[in-house]
Amino acid sequence: xxxxxxxxxxxxxxxxxxxxxxxxxxxxxxxxxxxxxxxxxxxxxxxxxxxxxxxxxxxxxxxxxxxxxxxxxxxxx
Numbered sequence: 001x002x003x004x005x006x007x008x009x010x011x012x013x014x015x016x017x018x019x020x021x022x023x024x025x026x027x028x029x030x031x032x033x034x035x036x037x038x039x040x041x042x043x044x045x046x047x048x049x050x051x052x053x054x055x056x057x058x059x060x061x062x063x064x065x066x067x068x069x070x071x072x073x074x075x076x077x
Contacts, residue, residue, distance in 0.1 A: 013063030
């Protein structure tokens with residue numbers, strides 16, 4: 001199952017959040033972006049439960065204000 005987690009970070013924490021999230025198991029890459037959110041993480045997990053766990057771990061990182069998760073359509077079938 002593949003997904004992108006869009007992350008809103010606290011002011012001045014964009015790079016630190018990106019670096020911390022990229023170290024989480026299941027995260028393929030995370031990088032700062034410009035726009036409505038501050039960081040995007042591309043993730044790949046084996047189950048929906050693993051995705052939920054990863055989202056919760058992401059939300060628990062210092063400097064993370066909010067997340068939005070976009071799940072690959074094929075995973076929904």
